[in-house]
Amino acid sequence: AQSVAQPEDQVNVAEGNPLTVKCTYSVSGNPYLFWYVQYPNRGLQFLLKYITGDNLVKGSYGFEAEFNKSQTSFHLKKPSALVSDSALYFCAVRAVMDSNYQLIWGAGTKLIIKP
Amino acid sequence: DAGVTQSPTHLIKTRGQQVTLRCSPKSGHDTVSWYQQALGQGPQFIFQYYEEEERQRGNFPDRFSGHQFPNYSSELNVNALLLGDSALYLCASSLRDRGFSETQYFGPGTRLLVL
Numbered sequence: 525a526q527s528v529a530q531p532e533d534q535v536n537v538a539e540g541n542p543l544t545v546k547c548t549y550s551v552s553g554n555p556y557l558f559w560y561v562q563y564p565n566r567g568l569q570f571l572l573k574y575i576t577g578d579n580l581v582k583g584s585y586g587f588e589a590e591f592n593k594s595q596t597s598f599h600l601k602k603p604s605a606l607v608s609d610s611a612l613y614f615c616a617v618r619a620v621m622d623s624n625y626q627l628i629w630g631a632g633t634k635l636i637i638k639p
Numbered sequence: 640d641a642g643v644t645q646s647p648t649h650l651i652k653t654r655g656q657q658v659t660l661r662c663s664p665k666s667g668h669d670t671v672s673w674y675q676q677a678l679g680q681g682p683q684f685i686f687q688y689y690e691e692e693e694r695q696r697g698n699f700p701d702r703f704s705g706h707q708f709p710n711y712s713s714e715l716n717v718n719a720l721l722l723g724d725s726a727l728y729l730c731a732s733s734l735r736d737r738g739f740s741e742t743q744y745f746g747p748g749t750r751l752l753v754l
Contacts, residue, residue: 567745629681
């Protein structure tokens with residue numbers, strides 16, 4: 525079955541430290557991978573995507589993600605966390621099911637940055 | 640430049656009723672996707688509209704239907720509401736998106752409560 529997993533419900537990081545939010549996937553064919561962030565009472569916002577090309581993708585707000593085909597992972601990273609990075613982060617992957625494209629989403633990881 | 644707008648923001652219905660949710664895409668966008676996000680979960684793809692036709696569909700029953708108008712705005716209709724339909728319904732727009740390769744811009748959502 526095609527799926528996305530975010531193994532951590534919550535990640536706690538001290539302000540100024542590097543952060544990593546993990547994502548692994550299982551899809552047929554070449555994956556299209558996305559990271560979105562959801563702030564309280566606000567819509568989902570796009571951070572970055574991998575379609576093809578360099579495995580290291582740079583996105584909004586200083587975030588980056590590394591596509592690792594052998595480990596089927598697409599972890600989100602930031603060198604130095606800010607308190608304002610605290611939010612809910614979602615990984616998503618494009619899949620083909622019954623000749624339909626779909627975007628499959630992980631359950632989300634709550635990121636808490638402590639001052 | 641107006642972003643994605645959705646109406647209404649909140650809605651309360653009873654089991655068996657029908658509901659219509661509305662979405663106006665970001666200016667210049669022509670593709671609209673709908674998602675259901677249950678509490679504490681990631682979004683689930685319902686369907687995607689382009690050129691007034693349903694182009695992609697997720698694993699949702701026929702009770703969920705939609706429409707796209709010539710001005711690219713869209714409606715989501717749910718018939719015979721069940722308690723399990725209670726969720727946040729998200730609309731996202733993108734430009735000429737044939738297979739979820741483009742960045743999606745999300746609206747704030749409509750929160751539906753079915754009693």
